Amino acid sequence: MNNNDGFHASETHETYFGYLIDELGGPEAVDLKALDEINFAHDLGNGHAVVETRAPWGRPIARSIPTWGEEGKAAEKRMVTELTERVGPDRALKIADRDLNMGVFPNHVINDILAITVRTFYPTAPDLMTVRSWALAPVGEAPEARHRRLNNFLEFLGPGGFATPDDVEAIESAQRGYGSAKFAPWNDISRGMLRETPRGDDEAQMRAFWREWNRRMEGE
Amino acid sequence: MMAVQELGEVRQVAVPRSRVEYEDFLYLESALLDQWRLDEWYELFTPDSVYEVPTMGKGLEVQPDNALFYVADDYRRLSHRVTRLKKPTAHAEWPHSVTVRMISNFRIESADERGVHLACSFTTYRSKHHITDTYIGHIYYTLVDVDGDLRIRRKRVMLGMNSLQPPGKISIIL
Numbered sequence: 556m557n558n559n560d561g562f563h564a565s566e567t568h569e570t571y572f573g574y575l576i577d578e579l580g581g582p583e584a585v586d587l588k589a590l591d592e593i594n595f596a597h598d599l600g601n602g603h604a605v606v607e608t609r610a611p612w613g614r615p616i617a618r619s620i621p622t623w624g625e626e627g628k629a630a631e632k633r634m635v636t637e638l639t640e641r642v643g644p645d646r647a648l649k650i651a652d653r654d655l656n657m658g659v660f661p662n663h664v665i666n667d668i669l670a671i672t673v674r675t676f677y678p679t680a681p682d683l684m685t686v687r688s689w690a691l692a693p694v695g696e697a698p699e700a701r702h703r704r705l706n707n708f709l710e711f712l713g714p715g716g717f718a719t720p721d722d723v724e725a726i727e728s729a730q731r732g733y734g735s736a737k738f739a740p741w742n743d744i745s746r747g748m749l750r751e752t753p754r755g756d757d758e759a760q761m762r763a764f765w766r767e768w769n770r771r772m773e774g775e
Numbered sequence: 776m777m778a779v780q781e782l783g784e785v786r787q788v789a790v791p792r793s794r795v796e797y798e799d800f801l802y803l804e805s806a807l808l809d810q811w812r813l814d815e816w817y818e819l820f821t822p823d824s825v826y827e828v829p830t831m832g833k834g835l836e837v838q839p840d841n842a843l844f845y846v847a848d849d850y851r852r853l854s855h856r857v858t859r860l861k862k863p864t865a866h867a868e869w870p871h872s873v874t875v876r877m878i879s880n881f882r883i884e885s886a887d888e889r890g891v892h893l894a895c896s897f898t899t900y901r902s903k904h905h906i907t908d909t910y911i912g913h914i915y916y917t918l919v920d921v922d923g924d925l926r927i928r929r930k931r932v933m934l935g936m937n938s939l940q941p942p943g944k945i946s947i948i949l
Contacts (some may be wrong), residue, residue, distance in 0.1 A: 570858075570859035570864050571859075573858075577855070685940075686943070690843055698840065702840050705840070705847075706847075709845065709846065709847060714944045715844075717855070719944065721867050721946075727904070
């Protein structure tokens with residue numbers, strides 16, 4: 556996906572976060588500042604990039620939230636222990652604790668966030684795009700874990716959720732804006748350009764995409 | 776008609792009213808949604824109610840604890856859906872789209888201790904940004920009498936479509 560950003564969430568998804576934070580017990584129950592300490596963008600080369608953050612939602616594998624109760628906490632512990640034994644503590648932390656939005660050049664996205672979805676994007680006309688979305692689940696998933704994952708998926712990622720319809724609206728609004736490209740044929744994606752380690756809410760991942768696009772399309 | 780008892784107590788089998796009474800009630804429900812009177816719409820539901828939209832092509836037996844749905848709201852999440860849709864930050868629906876709901880082909884299917892089960896067909900038009908989207912399908916209701924008033928215990932919308940194109944989303948309540 557050509558332009559994915561880490562800074563739209565708080566505005567575009569205000570209603571989802573309003574719901575989530577309400578469920579978690581209000582703003583004082585969520586330490587957004589501590590969560591924000593993890594906030595990076597990684598250029599993976601060849602146009603691929605990943606944004607690494609921590610959001611206040613729960614991750615089915617494996618970061619529980621208080622609303623998941625003792626059972627959720629115990630499930631998290633089991634999964635993190637198993638991961639740590641299998642891949643070591645550093646990778647286990649990345650797998651279990653970090654929210655990862657990865658763009659695979661040129662038309663593929665893996666959102667490993669409050670559930671995992673794989674999406675493909677096929678432009679079929681200048682103003683039409685076919686988006687397909689799959690939900691990923693582990694083999695042998697426990698019924699409680701499945702219920703949490705399905706709930707997370709439909710609350711946020713699904714087309715009837717509290718978030719994705721607003722993404723669709725934003726993308727369609729942007730598309731209407733691009734109708735004026737003749738008069739403003741550029742898009743400023745310089746945010747965080749001078750920062751040594753780009754943050755997740757910079758635009759390094761977009762530059763990674765467009766540099767590769769340029770290289771392939773124009774030989775630059 | 777007997778009042779529904781609290782959960783945990785033995786409920787009696789509901790005795791259906793006449794079909795036209797249910798039709799009047801569901802026309803009111805449609806009108807409240809078309810007029811974006813969402814708080815009043817929410818009051819039509821019982822505290823143990825569900826509002827569900829399974830993915831397309833599934834049978835009526837599908838359950839949200841085992842399959843991915845578009846919407847699987849209990850009463851609590853439904854209240855959050857209403858809250859969300861009243862906010863200017865629900866960008867897909869602010870300003871609100873214009874909607875027209877048509878419901879027909881009502882059939883009282885059965886009655887049991889949960890209530891009266893009723894099916895109907897629906898067409899919902901949603902208009903925004905010079906585009907009118909159409910949602911079609913069947914709705915399965917479980918309706919109960921609560922102190923003489925009809926209430927919704929279950930609303931399950933089975934989309935009669937094989938693709939979410941062109942709308943690409945279900946941002947309204949169907």
